[in-house]
Amino acid sequence: MSNPSALLEETAAAAAESAGILGGAGERNADLPAWFREQQRAAWIEFQNLPLPTIKDQAWRFSNVKALDLAPFHLPNEKPTDAKRRELLERSAELEETSGRLIFADDRVLERDALADNWRAAGVIFQPLERAIIEHEDLFRRHFMTQPATLGSAKFAALHQAFVRSGTFLYVPRGIEIDLPLETFHWLGGENVAIFPHTLLVAEEFSKVTLVEHFRSADRNRAGFSCGVNDLVVGAGAKVTYICTQDWSDRALSIQINATTVARDASALNLHLALGGNYSRMESLSRLIGEGARSDMLAVSVGEGAQEFDARTLQDHASPHTYSDLLFKNALNDRARNTFGGLIRVEPHAHFTDAYQKVRNLLLSDDAEANSMPGLEILADNVKCSHGATSGQLDDDEMFYLLARGISKTVARQLLVGGFLNEVLSRLTNPVLVAKLEELIAGKFARRAR
């Protein structure tokens, strides 16, 4: 693989001249429709009016809010060079077989129209946001940014809306079951560049789809900022699997805001794999709005160095006979910090709810820190709810067993940590996806070993 940093030098130099994002979006989206830009202007005002979070906000308790300094970040300005483009395209393949692929670098599409013909013929839409805004205005508008950001990042959701210009729009019509996963890549390129990746997935009744998104830095040594929103709208009886893998540079700041709405008899499975970033916050809201709805919320994080992962979740049961299950596992090495703040909320009248929430922290060093705030708010009865949080370390006996068989300490630790995290990955039924996620985790271990 060639050295990507040299290719990006040019972009970085050009970008350094542009103003920071705190100066506003300016004429960034001059090519987009007026209604969209009007919303963006309103969002910018909202962003400016909302206060920055402080540690006193419950939603930011334990968070390193000092990491939220946005002043250094600016918009990417130049188009990537052909060489850079080729290089990133080459690096943008994780799954061997997909039904389609979209690749973005610094909020620009590198490759599009990658959807297989048969699905296009069936009415599936899988295209960059800026095209969907124009070509499918009604459909897009109906769902775009309609979910509230209630888990602390309302300000950043507003920032996202003020700046967003690209991302993925995926629409699956009624009854269509897409067998192979769709895949996207978002690359963060130049130094201190800010990107605003957006994903809007609308699965109509009885449809089925799997979307795998990869968020990465082109250069592991560059700082950057990603402020993303991904909204999933799961129609009655539909089945959506959404996987997000995040492997930013260790100097990146990222905030990812998810909202998933699950209608009657539908099911959604969210899996978030967090490997990179300096400070990475993930907010995930699952709203179960129809009877028989089910949501599985899964996450794995592997923290090293001074990395901080911050996850806030809400399992919102707004209808009776709904089911949700959350399982988050975090392995923490060096000075890594993890904060989990989760809430199960069972609304009045949402009787016969089953809701579960489990967070497990594995502390691998004396300076690692795990904060857990598993919460319950139950306003209905006839519910089955439980939550659990544990923090512990590797089992000495297991370690001894492996060492006694001649396995090196490093490998033994990797095996044990891998085993610990595997419980989450094995909730996926597709073995190809499990293998891919294991490979990404192994990649992080390998980087450490070097």
Next chain:
Amino acid sequence: MVKETTALDIERNIGNFAYPETHTHDAGVGLTEKTIHYISDVKQDPDWVRKFRLNALRVFQGKPMPTHWASKDLEAIVFDNIRYYLSGGVQPKRNWEDVPDDVKRTFERLGIPEQERKFLAGVEAQFDSEAVYSNIKKAVGEQGVIFVGSADGLKNHPEIFRKWFGKVIPTGDNKFSALNSAVFSGGSFIYVPPGVKVKHPLQAYFRINAENFGQFERTLIIVDEGAELTYMEGCTAPKFNTATLHSAVVELVALKGAKIQYITVQNWSNNVFNLVTKRGLAHENAEVKWIDCNIGSRLTMKYPGVVMKGRKARGEVISIALAGDGQHQDTGAKMVHAADETTSNIISKSISIGTGRATYRGLVHVPKHLKNCKNNTECDALLISTNSRTDTYPAITVRGTGNAVQHEASVSQVSAEQIFYMQQRGLTKAQAMSLSVNGFVNDLVRQFPMEYSVELKRLIELEMEGSVG
């Protein structure tokens, strides 16, 4: 459905009375520096106490209400409408015969004397803000145990009192600990000398008897090396029309190898704001155990804590909360591990009935470079009615390897099968529910001294009767 009240040997309105107010010292309503000076003058506070109070008043005024995380109901407290000091003008009495008759009647209706006196080593009963009755059995006094009102403690035992007063819970800990520090009166001071194991529990009863009157008692208990003490505190209050405020501060110090067990049964009337700060400091090998039962009040916010400061210190909180119609029991525990090999245990069970809301709020903190610390937390909630509510908000911080922390919580309702089974055998639905709920908390209730556990079971039965049928 016919209520089975008659089957129980207890009167539902037993706490529902009030006597004419005859207070000789009354600080009036509202809280200013004048109020503080008035209290200090009447109580003949030493100078350092007056300064302490004035400083606390500034801290209190500077702190916002904690409504960013706590119930908005706190906003219903109008500090300007509260009387911060009342006293019957009587000195604490040691002789039962000297206690005024109407006060005696109050206690008799509560069932304190006679049958319970023999169980108790001493009674420190608090009527409004001053202790009016104080009696320690001769045997306890001879062992060198000091059991007096806090005013008496700070005047006559300053060498012990001052050393620990405000050290476990600093004035600025929270808005209400600051309020208490400014206007405190009443409460107990106990010192148990090294090696003394107090056999019988010491006990104090608290009552509020003046409308709109906040009670701000301050308790400080120091148990010296290797000594042991059980302290019980229970309260009922007559019912009033306007809200009253109760904001106590309780500090416990368990020196090396000491054991303290602090038992509370809280049954304020349903218009009382009960905002209490309780914390224990456990030195090496010491043990602090809070057994806390909350049945009454409009809003209770109370999170008994233990700071485990010495190696192998232990902390425990056993919590039972019963939230009936219109009540919010916001209870929990704080466990701060500050030394190696410290262990803590939190067991919380709550029951929400009608529109009641029970909240568990917990904090477990294990800082870095500690070894072999353990915490176990279990929270179980039982929901009785369709509009009941329960919440759980734990916050757990663990740094480093070598510690084990686990938290589990569950929410459930009374099993329909159990109820059906019992009704098949001729029990009414109310009886069946009451049995089932008592079964839910039984393993915790058993940890209370006998007379308390009997009282608790009866209170649960009473609550259940009103909620079913």
